[in-house]
Amino acid sequence: MSHKAHELAAEFPDDLEVLKHLKATRGHFAVLADRYDEVNGAIYRIETELDAASDTRLEDLKKERLCLLDQLGRMIRDAGAVGA
Template sequence: MSHTPHELAEEFPQDGETIHRLKLEDAHFSRQAERYHEVNRAIHRIEAEIEPCSDDHAEMLKKQRLALCDELGGMIAAAR
């Protein structure tokens, strides 16, 4: 399997333990992290030209990923 950029562990490299703990203890964080993972993988498949997609849809997915990353980052910072 190829490397998928923008995984949560890459976005927050110093917070691996916090991310793991939140996934286990916080259902909302866990759901949002899963949504982030799904959106990120969809973007990766589009950028790798595995799946075709319109530019508008790709841009919408990137905005969604950024919003999820911001939300998750705030939750991670609060949990430190």
């Protein structure tokens, strides 16, 4: 299985422990992280031509991934600032 670009661990390499803690203890974070993984996987499949999609659909998915990444990043920063 090949590595998917933009995985959360790759996006936040310095915050792996906080990321793991939030996934295990904060339901909302876990839901957002799961959705991020779904969207990222869909983008990967489209970009590697495993799935077909219109340019509009791909751009919408990329926008959603960015929005999710922003939300997750804020939660990671906030948790890191207070010691998770």
